[in-house]
Amino acid sequence: MKTHNQQRDKIRAFFYSHTRMQYKKGEVIIRPEDEPSGVYLIEWGFVKAYSITKYGEENLLLVRGSGSVFPLIWAFTGEHRSVSYEAMEETSLWRVSKSDYKDFLDKNPETMPIILDMAIEAYRLHSERVMTLSYRTARERIVSFLLVTANRFGVVQKDGSTMIMAPFRQTDIASSVNATRETTSRELNAMRKKGLTKTVEGKIVLCDTEILQKLVE
Numbered sequence: 530m531k532t533h534n535q536q537r538d539k540i541r542a543f544f545y546s547h548t549r550m551q552y553k554k555g556e557v558i559i560r561p562e563d564e565p566s567g568v569y570l571i572e573w574g575f576v577k578a579y580s581i582t583k584y585g586e587e588n589l590l591l592v593r594g595s596g597s598v599f600p601l602i603w604a605f606t607g608e609h610r611s612v613s614y615e616a617m618e619e620t621s622l623w624r625v626s627k628s629d630y631k632d633f634l635d636k637n638p639e640t641m642p643i644i645l646d647m648a649i650e651a652y653r654l655h656s657e658r659v660m661t662l663s664y665r666t667a668r669e670r671i672v673s674f675l676l677v678t679a680n681r682f683g684v685v686q687k688d689g690s691t692m693i694m695a696p697f698r699q700t701d702i703a704s705s706v707n708a709t710r711e712t713t714s715r716e717l718n719a720m721r722k723k724g725l726t727k728t729v730e731g732k733i734v735l736c737d738t739e740i741l742q743k744l745v746e
Contacts, residue, residue: 536640537596543633544570544623554696557725559600559614567624569602571597574620575682575695578612589705591654592617592695594682601648604630613698618696654681662707664745668716670706672744674724679735690727691735 703713
């Protein structure tokens with residue numbers, strides 16, 4: 530019986546036999562008004578999914594990293610919600626047509642658990658975001674966001690700190706936790722002054738996750 534890693538390799542090999550596309554930071558991959566041109570696998574880099582509120586503000590929904598496939602719902606149902614997908618930094622993707630993707634899954638049903646894992650992960654992240662938004666103060670919501678994100682994209686450094694590899698902007702954090710940019714900036718600056726976080730080459734670093742965790746307990 531093949532392992533999950535072998536099935537992931539099989540999915541990756543399938544995508545890698547198709548069209549490679551590279552995007553610069555800030556380039557939109559899928560626009561809400563356009564039908565997606567295919568299904569994408571992220572080779573490296575980060576892609577964010579967001580919607581625009583009725584007030585014209587960005588609402589960050591989800592961030593996907595290396596190995597993720599999107600848009601999952603459209604791939605199976607054809608339903609395309611009002612969601613934009615944008616490269617957060619220079620990003621490499623592989624694209625296949627929806628028909629080729631579904632044909633691959635039909636012929637390789639053993640790979641479906643991997644796709645199901647991705648769908649479950651998206652649901653779990655949605656649930657975690659709901660929990661983050663349940664905190665009463667902006668500080669708690671921001672700390673919760675940082676801890677959840679560090680759990681997904683964090684890399685422990687030699688000094689014991691954790692660097693979040695996804696290049697989140699303050700506006701990304703603000704839109705995700707339902708706070709203003711001014712409030713988000715103030716809270717992040719306060720954490721930096723206390724030595725709880727810092728920024729290195731545009732990446733947020735959590736210097737003391739234990740203290741941050743206590744702030745939301």
